[in-house]
Amino acid sequence: MPKSRAKSRKSKSAPASAAAPTRRNVLKLAGGGVIAATGAAGAGIWGVSSFRAYAAEHDLSRVGEGPVTIVQIHDPQCPTCTALQKQTRAALRDFDDCGITYLVADIKTPEGAAFARRYRVPHVTLLLFDGDGELHQTVQGLQQASQLAQVFAAHKAAVA
Structure with a gap:
């Protein structure tokens, strides 16, 4: 009997794959x-x-540092603001490397709220500045990208 017990102990040993x-x-x-x-x-x-x-994109101190600047007064929780941001970015794709800077004044931040108060505008608004930081045009409300592209082209031509 002692031999059978020894065999049963060997069969209960750990598998080879777990050993090393x-x-x-x-x-x-x-x-x-x-x-x-x-x-x-x-x-x-x-x-x-x-x-x-x-x-x-949120550095509002860049307004007036040379290129034409478009600033969106933006509430990140507003679906209309988000839609305007999407349309603005789509319109700006036609102006790659053409000297137009796009910035966002988030009204949920102290800087963005102060910027909106300075120009007395609500959210869902675009402010178009020349290279010296002078406001030339205000666009309020949701616009389509094609309309915005025309507005941006006219603004760029007017201040150039």
């Missing part, structure tokens, strides 16, 4: 770690880039 990691398993884990690290680095770079673009 194989080279293949280590390489799989290392590959997964590299992929995860690459994904995290990419997300970090995208996040920094997005933040920089957001900060530049």
